[in-house]
Amino acid sequence: MLLKRLTEARGISGNEKEVREIIINEIKDYVDDIKVDKIGNIIAYKKGEVDTPKLMIAAHMDEVGLMITRIEDSGLLRFTCVGGIDQRVLVSKPVIVGNKKINGVIGAKPFHLQKRTEWKKALDYKELYIDIGVSSKDEAEKLVKPGEYASFLSEYVKFGDNLVKAKSLDDRVGCNILIDILKTKKKLSIYGVFTVMEEIGLVGAGPAAYGIEPDIGVVLEGTTCSDVPGIEGHLQATELGKGPAISVMDRTTIFNKDLRKLIIDIAKKNNIPYQLRKTTFGGNDSGKIHLAKGGAVTATISVPCRYIHSPISVMSKDDYANAEKLLNLFIDDIEKGGFNNEF
Structure with missing residues (x-):
């Protein structure tokens, strides 16, 4: 299973080689171009029939x-x-x-x-x-x-009510979803970027976005899930099993309201459970993507993960599946001209 191989691979910030090799072997037959830049990002391009808007989807390879x-x-x-x-x-x-x-x-x-x-x-x-x-x-x-x-040293294990425990679910879940997207035939051209050194300051995303100059950036990640005893409701960023989380704001980005509305509307229309990420601490690669060159509008779709940044995190396979489904439908909508950014 791909997610098992990804999570059990070693990929600490600045040392992502094992993860990078797995990803390249998975996507090489499904994309039109693969480049590994000077700092180790994988920049994959899948050409479609429609080139605009220019879409960059990012997931980071590294772990703590x-x-x-x-x-x-x-x-x-x-x-x-x-x-x-x-x-x-x-x-x-x-x-x-x-x-x-x-x-x-x-x-x-x-x-x-x-x-x-x-x-x-x-x-x-x-x-x-x-x-x-x-x-x-x-x-x-x-x-x-x-x-x-x-x-x-942490083994990928299925347990409980369709749950998984493993290390580095942040962000191998995002990597796995992006790999699946790149294997899927789409009309819209896609830049799939697997970034390095996100955990030590969003290092890889900036140079990658600077070269691509995306109109829209979507970040896939595993995010904090704190639905445990002793945490007040307003501090519970996300809850396990309640669907993918969509970010409103974090310490590096105020996410584009129109892009967020489009994602939520798609979720509602297709009966996909979703939740808003209720806290604003932390950040992700969006913090660099939306600043690159002329700028880009960004959104984040996350899979809630308990005990994040530890030897063992826990996620719901249902949340994972719904995040991938939501992203697929979002891309389909974008390629039909479904996004209209208004200020």
């Missing part, structure tokens, strides 16, 4: 993870976080380390030796280390070097 910074004399590895990670989830998690894919586990000072004051706070990553099962710096240096990455 760890980078090795130092090797202790004991052979234990010190690390830093790449992207936003809740440090409370790190202790005892299994990881895959370095180019040689060494098994490791994140460790900390034993609980029994911690001071009572330490029990009351999450351990900072500076207090943690990765144990790869060696007993000296020399042994460790034969296996891994500072600057190499460590990714969470």
Whole structure:
């Protein structure tokens, strides 16, 4: 299954090679042109019968993870976080380390030796280390070097009521949907862009959009789902099983109201469940796409994911399927001239 392969692949920001190779192999027979730019974005072009408006659909390949910074004399590895990670989830998690894919586990000072004051706070990553099962710096240096990455070891598993748990659902769900779109015959020409380094500041999307100069940009992503006990309703960005989420605003973009209305109207007309993303924290590649060159109007269609930016996220396969269905119908509408931007 493609989503299983995508989520289990290693693709921490700046190290997306495994994911990039999977995507290129999947789409190469379905698009008219594939280019990998200087920073690693995949820019795929699928030519249709209609070239305007120029549509760019983006999903980011990278995931959050760890980078090795130092090797202790004991052979234990010190690390830093790449992207936003809740440090409370790190202790005892299994990881895959370095180019040689060494098994490791994140460790900390034993609980029994911690001071009572330490029990009351999450351990900072500076207090943690990765144990790869060696007993000296020399042994460790034969296996891994500072600057190499460590990714969470997490298997794709189906469970519960049509749910999936896996790492990096943000944003391999978007990558999978975009791959499916590029495999589908459309009248409208499409630029499908798989971006790099979104998690460390939306790095890839800007250069890609600058070269394409899209009229419309659509971002596909996995987004925060906080429908859990202890979270007040107005702080629950999205809810699992309530359909794809459509963004109104985040810290980098106020999304185009007409484009959002069109997406909502399509959802209503076709009985596709949807929800508005109720919070404005965070951002995505839209923040760079809508600023590129002459600018572009943008929208985001998201799949809600619980426990995002952790070793295991959870999504509903129904939300995923409805997000893909909604995007397909949106493209069909755009190619018929269904979008009229008014200020």
